[in-house]
Every structure is written in C-alpha cells, then in structure tokens.
Amino acid sequence: MVDLLKANTKKAAEILKNSKYTVAFTGAGISVESGIPPFRGKDGLWSKYDPAILEINYFYENPGKSWEVIKDIFYNFLGKAEPNNAHYVLSEMEKKGLLNAVITQNIDNLHQEAGSKTVFEFHGNSKVMLCTKCAKKYKAEQVDLNKLPPKCDACGGLLKPDFIFFGEGIPQDAYLNSFAEAEKAEVFLLTGTAGLVQPAASVPVKAKQNGAVIIEINPERTAFTEEITDVFLQGKAGEVMTLLRQILFQK
Ligand code: NAD
Helix, strand or coil: CHHHHHHHHHHHHHHHHHCCCEEEEECHHHHHHHCCCCCCCCCCHHHCCCHHHHEHHHHHHCHHHHHHHHHHHHHHHHHHCCCCHHHHHHHHHHHCCCCCEEEECCCCCHHHHCCCCCEEECCEEEEEEEECCCCCEEEHHHCCCCCCCCECCCCCCEEEEEECCECCCCCHHHHHHHHHHHHHCCEEEEECCCCCCCCCCHHHHHHHHCCCEEEEEECCCCHHHHHCCCEEEECCHHHHHHHHHHHHHCC
C-alpha cells in the first residue's frame, strides 16, 4: 500500500512538473487535519447540528436562532483552525510556478492564510460578513457577536456570513472563474472532496472533458475516482501532500 502510494505520487509529481497550467480543487477533506470536520459522515457537522439552520429562508425568519448556531460552528469553533501541510504545500507550489489557481468549496479561508494568492471560493468565505441591506462588508473579527443577531453599524441591517446558505446561488465571479479555469487546465489536482455537492462537482468533470489529467487525493474512493480520476493518491491530504512536496522539490 505504501509502495503503491509512493509510486503513484512519483507519477503525479512528473505530471505536475510537465504541466503548463495546473488547478487545485479542494473540499472539506483538506481541512480535516486542521481540526474542521466535514459536513457528512459519522463525525460530520450534520450529526451534531440541524442543517435547516443554514437555510436562507429560515435565516431571514429566525435570524437570532440561526445566528446562535452559526456563531457556535463558524466563529467559536472553526474560526480558530489553522492551515495544515496540505494548504502550505499548495501555496508553495503556486510560489514555485507549479500551480496556477485553487478552486475551493471551503469557506474557512485557510488557503489564503497559508499564502495562496489565486483562490476562487465557490461557496464564499466565513471570515467576511455582509450587510443584507446595504452590502457593507466587515472582517469577521470586527463584528461583536455578544449580541445576536449582529447588525450593520452603517444602516442597522442584518449581518450574514459571506458564504452561501442552502437555497442561495453560487457567487457569479467564483462560478465563472472556476469553469474558465476548468477549460484552461492541463492538470486538475482534487483534494478532499467527495464530489457530491453540485454544481461544484461539475467543475472537475468539465476539466476532464477538456482534456485535463485528474490527480485525486482522498483516504476514500469517491464519486470522482471511478469516473474521471487518472492518478489516485489514497491517503490523508496533509500526509500525501508532504510526500508530494518531497518528490517535487527534492534536489
Ligand atoms: P464532503 O464533506 O462531502 O466530503 C469530504 C471528503 O473529504 C470525503 O471524500 C472524505 O473521504 C475526505 N476526507 C476526509 N478526511 C480527509 C483527509 N484527512 N484528507 C483528505 N480528504 C479527506 O466535502 P465536500 O465534497 O467538500 O462537500 C461538502 C460541502 O461542505 C462543501 O461544499 C463545503 O462548502 C462545505 N464544508 C466546508 C468546510 C470548510 O470550510 N472547511 C467544512 C465542512 C463542509
């Protein structure tokens, strides 16, 4: 198993070195080693919280109740997470010209905190808050969450985290840029995504249809593995990326 991973990682490193345009596509799994659980599964967030809290209509009808849970999940808990090796390796690859962009479904800002510059956030970002009335944006740490729901200091409107709730559309810029990247890419590096959330899961499929080679890192086989993956690196993101880094950057 270890030998297979090593052989496949060497193969992936060669593909990455020869690629003129590489895009990483990441999901909840890349942040698991930072202590953030995915949504689904045994220890997933939905085993503890009711996802209805994050439905957009519920939020507008019950902002106080919704905010109590949002504060608990996204600010008391996830807000303290730090990037792990996998985020850092992607940032180093970008600096060294081996990665052109990251498309992430995550809302945790950890790619940017690790130093990645070109990041398209398909589902928004929890570290920014937005006034639902006048659209003023705030850094999350500037907003006082002792009194819920938080209000805009400019117009008194209700503040909402700048990520999409169930029932909301994908931010247009991120959507268009992600599909444009899928058309350009020679290689797509999927990490930590089950491929079950649409329309995000269509982005790597589009890349494959345009001829991209698909490398996938995940401890489990996913919806992508049988359908589009060319090189499967079975393991945790931080561990596999560390191995990949050693092979890519060894003297
Ligand atoms: P998912 O929850 O559907 O799947 C997570 C995937 O990560 C699984 O395939 C699992 O096998 C894999 N995984 C688990 N541990 C891993 C590890 N150590 N290394 C690599 N992979 C690992 O996640 P998804 O496909 O991203 O879709 C869920 C949606 O939930 C996303 O759209 C995202 O917006 C949101 N989400 C975001 C965060 C975050 O911002 N960190 C956390 C939870 C959910």
